[in-house]
Every structure is written in structure tokens, then in C-alpha cells.
Amino acid sequence: MKQLLILGAGTSGTMMANHLVKKLNKNEWKITIIDQYKTHYYQPGFLFLPFDTYTEDQVKKKGNKFIPKGVNYIQTKIEQIFPKENKVKLENETINYDILIVATGCKIAPEEIEGMKGKNWQKNIFDFYTYEGSLALRNKLRDWKGGKMLIHITEMPIKCPVAPLEFAFLADSYFTKKGMRDKVEITYVTPLSGAFTKDKCSKSLTYLLDDKNINIETDFAIEHVDNENNKIVDYAEKELDYDLLVTVPTNMGDEVIEGSGMGDDLNFVPTHHNTLQSLENENVFVIGDATDVPASKAGSVAHFQAETLTDNILLYIAGKPLKEEFDGHANCFIETGFNKALLIDFNYEHEPVHGTFPFAGIGPLQLLKESVINHWGKLAFRWIYWNMLLKGIPIPFVGRNMSTKGKKLD
Numbered sequence: 001m002k003q004l005l006i007l008g009a010g011t012s013g014t015m016m017a018n019h020l021v022k023k024l025n026k027n028e029w030k031i032t033i034i035d036q037y038k039t040h041y042y043q044p045g046f047l048f049l050p051f052d053t054y055t056e057d058q059v060k061k062k063g064n065k066f067i068p069k070g071v072n073y074i075q076t077k078i079e080q081i082f083p084k085e086n087k088v089k090l091e092n093e094t095i096n097y098d099i100l101i102v103a104t105g106c107k108i109a110p111e112e113i114e115g116m117k118g119k120n121w122q123k124n125i126f127d128f129y130t131y132e133g134s135l136a137l138r139n140k141l142r143d144w145k146g147g148k149m150l151i152h153i154t155e156m157p158i159k160c161p162v163a164p165l166e167f168a169f170l171a172d173s174y175f176t177k178k179g180m181r182d183k184v185e186i187t188y189v190t191p192l193s194g195a196f197t198k199d200k201c202s203k204s205l206t207y208l209l210d211d212k213n214i215n216i217e218t219d220f221a222i223e224h225v226d227n228e229n230n231k232i233v234d235y236a237e238k239e240l241d242y243d244l245l246v247t248v249p250t251n252m253g254d255e256v257i258e259g260s261g262m263g264d265d266l267n268f269v270p271t272h273h274n275t276l277q278s279l280e281n282e283n284v285f286v287i288g289d290a291t292d293v294p295a296s297k298a299g300s301v302a303h304f305q306a307e308t309l310t311d312n313i314l315l316y317i318a319g320k321p322l323k324e325e326f327d328g329h330a331n332c333f334i335e336t337g338f339n340k341a342l343l344i345d346f347n348y349e350h351e352p353v354h355g356t357f358p359f360a361g362i363g364p365l366q367l368l369k370e371s372v373i374n375h376w377g378k379l380a381f382r383w384i385y386w387n388m389l390l391k392g393i394p395i396p397f398v399g400r401n402m403s404t405k406g407k408k409l410d
Helices: 011-021 043-047 131-143 163-177 199-205 207-211 255-259 299-317 372-389
Strands: 002-007 029-034 039-041 060-062 071-074 078-082 087-090 094-096 099-102 106-108 147-153 184-189 215-217 222-226 231-234 239-241 244-248 251-253 284-286 330-337 340-346 355-359 363-367
Touching: 002 011, 002 094, 011 029, 011 299, 039 043, 043 131, 043 163, 043 372, 078 255, 099 299, 147 163, 163 184, 163 244, 163 330, 284 299, 299 330, 299 372, 330 372, 340 363, 340 372, 363 372
Parallel strands: 002 029, 002 099, 029 071, 099 284, 147 184, 147 244, 184 215
Antiparallel strands: 039 060, 078 087, 087 094, 106 251, 222 231, 231 239, 330 340, 355 363
16 A cells, blocks of 8 residues: 655644545555644634733644544654655654655744843743743733833744734734833834835835834844843844844744755755645655745645645646646735734735735725724634634635635725
């Protein structure tokens, strides 16, 4: 019997297991998924946890709950991939494969910046891209008396590129509701030349920072954190003071990618942008945050990738040409605070546009425009994630190649 092996049971790996178990011939193919962690986290919820919008139980569940029957689930650490030999070394065994799907995600690496993970880590320096960091930040904010808050991005790419900006907007709303906004100076610090990763968004939406009295420091390439004086310093020796630093450290692919010699400098796997096939090994496919494709590292992107990758796995097995179908499609709700949100939709070629989604002229969601409905759409995604997306159940009106459809454009 042939073996299809999935490395990682996060969002991407779990989706692929659910998609493929329905498609592959059970008499010919065995599907195995490997992950060392028991808990599956709803990572978009980490944004809300610091502000007490979500509880701890709402952002985590047992991972094996979402692995479908018929899929062999191994919970252990992945030691090394040998792509030329078609095998993967685990802690206590080695598994051979015919097809490999790499869904190992990415992680924060605060150790990449001098002083970031120093004596003040989770004291007055926090991340919110991990469950532990988000929870520690929640506990800090509950009793924080105010001061200078820096919301900082180390470098790109990062998971969910708009999340730091959302954090700034939600912090403004949070402190306003607590009656202490006048005691908090918020500064958004980015290595980019604008607040958003997309030029169209920066031109259209920078007013939000002004309206919310959020300062912005652009083109800030951090060199080190000065723990003694509570400062971050960039390569041009510019210094920014803080009382509370909320940082997004360098994001890197899993260390197993580096140890296996399969990644770039940040441990992301070189991947065909449209087929999601490894550029180095034809029977290896890559999905989600593990890829180096120039698309957002976000759940919606992984959802669209999973549709294309499922088709291409079947085509590869049949010996047919792969579809060059994935177009970088992403759609993302951007929380702007006070129970409102924006929605953006874009791909490799097209910048975000104004209009309505998913139906032209009807919506009900507005693109590049704040609304309460968009906010509720953002919150509703948690239910969709646990009950539909992970299980490979089609989400109505949200599918591949929708990024140029269903809109009324300016």
C-alpha cells in the first residue's frame, strides 16, 4: 500500500487530511498525519485574548478531535526529513512515503533579535502570536496603569500581516472603554514604508491611525532591544522608548525544515506559487505558513490553497499535469475597534478593491469600509473554523478564484 504522509496537524495539515480521506482509494493509499502537539489552537483568537474578548477555552481544543477516521494519527516529534530517500525520521521510528505534504507552519523567533527574549520577556515585552504570549499579555493589560505602548513588527513575512495593526486598533478601543485612553500613548512601529502591506490599503486607510490618535514609525529595522533603558534601537541608531513593548518577532519555518536542508534563510520551503509543489522534489507538496509563496500567511489563504492542492495531489497520482490554479487569493477581516471591522480581498495580481462581497451590489459585506457586519463576520469565523474549515466542509460563497468575482468595483 502506498503512503501519503502529512507533516503537521495545524490548520493546513488537518484540512488536507479531511480533504484527501474522502478522495483517495482506501485500498491503495494510507494517509498518515504527524504532529507532536496535543492541542490545536485557533490562532486568530490570539488577537482577542489580550483584550478579554475570547476566553482561553475558546481558542484551543484537542487536536485529535479534528483528524478524520481512516487517517493514521501519530503524535510525536519529527526529527528530520530525507526528501531524496522518501522517508521521515521520528523520535522512535522512520516512515517511508510516496507523497509528502509539508504543513509544518511557522513560529516566532524572538532570539533572532539581540535582547528581545531577555530578562524582560513577558514582563514588559510581549508577543501575541503564541498562546502563552497572548495569555501573559492579557494578564498584564488587566492591571496596566498606562504609559508608552509600542506595537512593533520585526520583519516580514509574518503570519496574518494585518494582525499587528488590528492590535493597535483594538488597544485604542480597549483603553477608551476602560476610561484610560488619555494615559496611553500608542505607536505603531513597522519596517515597511506604510501601515499596510498593500499600497492600496495604506493610501485608503491610513486615516484610521490619525482618527484614533495612533502614532506611526515607518522604515524601522530593529537591531536590538535595550532592556536596561526600555528602548528598541534600529540599524540607523534611531531609538524608541517604551513602557510596554508588544512585538511581532521574526517569523520562521519549523526547525525541522532547516535540519533537513529544505528551506530558505527563514526555513520556508521553496514552493511553486501556483501548483504548491516543492521546487526541489516533485513528490513533495507544501501548504500554508511553511511555503515561501508571496501570499499572506493566514487561515483563509490555507483554505484556498487546500482546494488547489487536493486537486493537484489527485492529478499527480494520475500522472497528469498539475493545475497552476492557486492565485494567492486572500480575504481578511481587519478589526478596527468599537465593534467594527474592514474586509479586504486580493491575490498575487490584484490589490484590495472597494465594493461588496461575496455578491456584487448585494454584499452583505463591504470591502475596504468599516461596518458592524464585518465585525460580526470576523467573530463568526471562529465557529466556521472549528466546524467547517478544519473539517474540509465547503464554506458557501467562499472558494477558490473568488478574488475577482462577487464584487461591485469602484
